Amino acid sequence: MALHKPSTTKRILTVDLPMLAILVFTLGPYLWMFITSISDESTLFTEGPSLLNATIENYTRLFRTVGFAENLLDSFIVAGGTVIVGLSLSVTAAYSFSRFNFRGKRILMLQFLLINMFPLVLLILPLFVLMRVLGLLDTHIALIIANSTVAIPFSIWMMVSYMNGIPRSLDEAAMTDGCTRMQALRRVVLPLCLPGIIATGIYIFITSWNEYLYALTLGGRNVRTITVAVQTLIGEYEVQWGLLTAGGIVGALPATVLFLLVQKRLISGLTQGAVKG
Amino acid sequence: MKFKTLTGIASTLALCAGMASADSTVRFWYHFDNADNPMDALVAAFEEANPDITVEAENIPWNSYYDQLYTAVIGGNAPDAAMVKMFAQPRLVEMGALAPIDDWLADWDGADGLQDNLIELTKGPDGQQYYLPVQYVVLYLYYRPDMFEELGLSVPTTCDEFRETAKALTRDTDGDGQTDVYGFGFRGAKGGHDHWATFTLGAEGVSLTEGLTSEAGVAGTQFVADLFQQDGVFPPSAPNDGFQEIIGAFKAGKTAMTIHHIGSANGMVEALGDNVSAAPVPECGGGRWTAFGDESTAVLSSAEDPEAAWKWITFLSTEGNNTMFNEATGQLPVVKADSESWTLHPQRFVQATVDSLPFAEMLPNSSATADFVNTAWPTNMQRVLTGDIEPAEMNAKIEELFAE
Amino acid sequence: MTHVSETPKHRASLGRQVLPYAMLTPAVLVTLAIVFFPMLQTAWMSLHEYVLFRPNDFTWVGLDNFKAALNDEVFWISLKHTIIWMCTTIPAQLLLGLVTALLLNQEFPWRPVARALIIIPWALPSVVIALMWVWIYDSNYGIANEFLLRMGLIQQAIPWLADPDTALASIILTLTWQGFPFFAVMILAGLQSIPQSYYEAASIDGASAWRQFWHITLPGISGVMMTAVLLRMIWVANSFDVIFVMTGGGPGYATHTLPLYAFIKARTNLDFGYGSAIAVLFTLLLMVVVVFYLKRTGKAVS
Numbered sequence: 007m008a009l010h011k012p013s014t015t016k017r018i019l020t021v022d023l024p025m026l027a028i029l030v031f032t033l034g035p036y037l038w039m040f041i042t043s044i045s046d047e048s049t050l051f052t053e054g055p056s057l058l059n060a061t062i063e064n065y066t067r068l069f070r071t072v073g074f075a076e077n078l079l080d081s082f083i084v085a086g087g088t089v090i091v092g093l094s095l096s097v098t099a100a101y102s103f104s105r106f107n108f109r110g111k112r113i114l115m116l117q118f119l120l121i122n123m124f125p126l127v128l129l130i131l132p133l134f135v136l137m138r139v140l141g142l143l144d145t146h147i148a149l150i151i152a153n154s155t156v157a158i159p160f161s162i163w164m165m166v167s168y169m170n171g172i173p174r175s176l177d178e179a180a181m182t183d184g185c186t187r188m189q190a191l192r193r194v195v196l197p198l199c200l201p202g203i204i205a206t207g208i209y210i211f212i213t214s215w216n217e218y219l220y221a222l223t224l225g226g227r228n229v230r231t232i233t234v235a236v237q238t239l240i241g242e243y244e245v246q247w248g249l250l251t252a253g254g255i256v257g258a259l260p261a262t263v264l265f266l267l268v269q270k271r272l273i274s275g276l277t278q279g280a281v282k283g
Numbered sequence: 284m285k286f287k288t289l290t291g292i293a294s295t296l297a298l299c300a301g302m303a304s305a306d307s308t309v310r311f312w313y314h315f316d317n318a319d320n321p322m323d324a325l326v327a328a329f330e331e332a333n334p335d336i337t338v339e340a341e342n343i344p345w346n347s348y349y350d351q352l353y354t355a356v357i358g359g360n361a362p363d364a365a366m367v368k369m370f371a372q373p374r375l376v377e378m379g380a381l382a383p384i385d386d387w388l389a390d391w392d393g394a395d396g397l398q399d400n401l402i403e404l405t406k407g408p409d410g411q412q413y414y415l416p417v418q419y420v421v422l423y424l425y426y427r428p429d430m431f432e433e434l435g436l437s438v439p440t441t442c443d444e445f446r447e448t449a450k451a452l453t454r455d456t457d458g459d460g461q462t463d464v465y466g467f468g469f470r471g472a473k474g475g476h477d478h479w480a481t482f483t484l485g486a487e488g489v490s491l492t493e494g495l496t497s498e499a500g501v502a503g504t505q506f507v508a509d510l511f512q513q514d515g516v517f518p519p520s521a522p523n524d525g526f527q528e529i530i531g532a533f534k535a536g537k538t539a540m541t542i543h544h545i546g547s548a549n550g551m552v553e554a555l556g557d558n559v560s561a562a563p564v565p566e567c568g569g570g571r572w573t574a575f576g577d578e579s580t581a582v583l584s585s586a587e588d589p590e591a592a593w594k595w596i597t598f599l600s601t602e603g604n605n606t607m608f609n610e611a612t613g614q615l616p617v618v619k620a621d622s623e624s625w626t627l628h629p630q631r632f633v634q635a636t637v638d639s640l641p642f643a644e645m646l647p648n649s650s651a652t653a654d655f656v657n658t659a660w661p662t663n664m665q666r667v668l669t670g671d672i673e674p675a676e677m678n679a680k681i682e683e684l685f686a687e
Numbered sequence: 688m689t690h691v692s693e694t695p696k697h698r699a700s701l702g703r704q705v706l707p708y709a710m711l712t713p714a715v716l717v718t719l720a721i722v723f724f725p726m727l728q729t730a731w732m733s734l735h736e737y738v739l740f741r742p743n744d745f746t747w748v749g750l751d752n753f754k755a756a757l758n759d760e761v762f763w764i765s766l767k768h769t770i771i772w773m774c775t776t777i778p779a780q781l782l783l784g785l786v787t788a789l790l791l792n793q794e795f796p797w798r799p800v801a802r803a804l805i806i807i808p809w810a811l812p813s814v815v816i817a818l819m820w821v822w823i824y825d826s827n828y829g830i831a832n833e834f835l836l837r838m839g840l841i842q843q844a845i846p847w848l849a850d851p852d853t854a855l856a857s858i859i860l861t862l863t864w865q866g867f868p869f870f871a872v873m874i875l876a877g878l879q880s881i882p883q884s885y886y887e888a889a890s891i892d893g894a895s896a897w898r899q900f901w902h903i904t905l906p907g908i909s910g911v912m913m914t915a916v917l918l919r920m921i922w923v924a925n926s927f928d929v930i931f932v933m934t935g936g937g938p939g940y941a942t943h944t945l946p947l948y949a950f951i952k953a954r955t956n957l958d959f960g961y962g963s964a965i966a967v968l969f970t971l972l973l974m975v976v977v978v979f980y981l982k983r984t985g986k987a988v989s
Contacts, residue, residue, distance in 0.1 A: 021793045048553045051534035071319040095714040102710040121722045122921050123973045125946040125966045132725035134358040155721040160918050167914040171880040205876035216812045227341050233812045237344030241316030243546040245527045254815035261810035266803035350954050374740040520826040520846035522938040537827040657955045665938035
């Protein structure tokens, strides 16, 4: 943000150290979870989590007997599907809101917000009946649809704000060059708001990944996401701390890895001179 | 996991084959504290003995178990059989969700093998039988024999002794001026009503449906409040403590006594070895009261093949299988023969359980019980502990709830 | 490409009129069917006395549930907490997220790693976060108390979640931890659309880092920031799963919020009619806040 390259010490003081502080705050609990997950469970309460007698037994149990790999796969399918459905529906809708003025625009945008204002938990019963009637209970599709409806309103609003940041003149330039609206969208606007798309995609992925209520109600034996699997480790009389923390650690990894992979695209500069014909 | 997949494939194949040759499927919901899928072994054994029935057992997370069950019943997708507790029975019966089992029970020769009285205890509110007991626990008092010996204390048998003992146990062990050990780990969050009940409902003439607002009734709640506010024998976190907190604190040596049941016994022994033991809860106000922790199975009225569902649940409450079931859950078997040969828990805990049976009780069989357990008790108890309301008010609210 | 521009004029203008709606339709249809109608169904339920374990008893009571709610002291307590909740969590998350985004936009060698790690609180399932923080706050063996005791900042372990005075604040801290990565990521994406040339020009003019921030950065991301705050506001107001697992709304009513109360009434007590009424009231209140917010930020729909 500041322009001339600052000296390294200055950079360390103003950037690295604060960043480190924030990361300590961010990762502290996560590391605590990690230590708990590799601690010896029999001394967990008497001595507290510790690295002595570290064991990866919880992780092996997690995959072997709890069947966490299947859960990860289910979560991944649902989250991935939601990203695809959610993004495709919201990008076109957002373009429409961003570029056009038409009757009912305000109402429609507010309608999308309204949907997210209602406590979802009360919608479970009607949704459950709907899915049962459609014969979609315990399928990935049911979860993808349900999660998409939660994700779409937010995504539309976010994409609108990103698209508003791209001057309309660019669209118009493209159209005078002979593109249709849709082509202008595809060739000009989308590449330029790629960071926004990535951010929105991440948002949809994470929201769907962490979703519990719908996954529990609409899922079942065939579709069991990690959020549901992790909840089964909280029993009536016992919390399986080792397995639970292991599940939490593993559960956070896919989103993190995904983000690591796409974060470069998040920072694609606009400065490369937009549309040059 | 491979076994699970194999069973899964086998079940699917059986299901497909079943559709062609009138085989039945029984969908069974359960909640286990054990993550190692022990239901697989039971399912396999059953399917071997009954090749024309396939069991699809689904493990539902405990903290959403009843939410899920009610939703499924209303939404038309209820399982064929499920694990159920007494507090939910009035509601389920009112919803018409359960199938009566009286006729089947009369024909079943395993009925005599169950512990005396269990069938009576689990009768439905309309006199019909819906539940088949499958396991049980009784709450007792855990204590630290090493601490008792150190301070020359003996196990309290009355509430007054309890108070003195708890006060003596609440002490500073490392001389830094802070209390390090508390006398009793009280459970103030949801599920802790059994603790309060031991101190309150044992009194003569006091029960949840009558006498709560009498002097004796209010004295019980006052006793609990005083233990926290005046004597400081509960840890300061008591209002929000759930079972994991009280068990954890006891294991860590932060509390010297607490109330729970045999389900946690093995974990306790693992952490504390011989320094943990159990005794029946003290007598308060003239009588003793402790909670009978029940668990049964039931056939749902919407079951596709009720006979097959009945076969499955009786399988679980039959000699040998009941042992397997309880080895997985860590509770006590309901089959007499199985309890006689029971070796999963150290003897002293089984003894404490058996000794507590004569005064073990369940909550009233009314639909107010669920509200009492879930919201009325925790909220009011927390407010009493934090000084927000008086004990008399709490008792009045609860009496009101059950009077409806 | 050329054949498109030869479309007859009247057809083009009709097409142009329909196109925006056509682009919207899929999204609208899906949300209408899956969410909007169930919402209306629930609103309908709020006008009846409907207890889930008496499914055949569905009696019309008009606005009785609403009157009961407005007379219910727990309703008002929950509302107060919801307001406190929203007014503290969101600015905290925003501020921390903004600072993080600005830092992550700088050049430093381990930037990619930092960027990936920052997302972890957001990526964890709520129940895991709640349980972990319950353990951290535990007054018997939690590290929060141990840490503060060792630093000498407190004399005795504080039961963070059992004391009505500290319970809400403790949960707010947990939620700030969980939520700030959202702002960090969204703002970081927004920062990308500010052309580097602006900064170069300003630097040549001798503007300080602070002035550059105030006059270039902030305006550049204001749109994204305002939208993120709006969305987060709605999300935070509505979310209760962390609170539910950490304290269940207690001790007493100390951490009750409106959606939590609606949940308890509907799912736990099975009083669907009353629970729905609370949910409807909550939605209406939130809508008022949102409309007000949109008017103020002028971030309307243009």
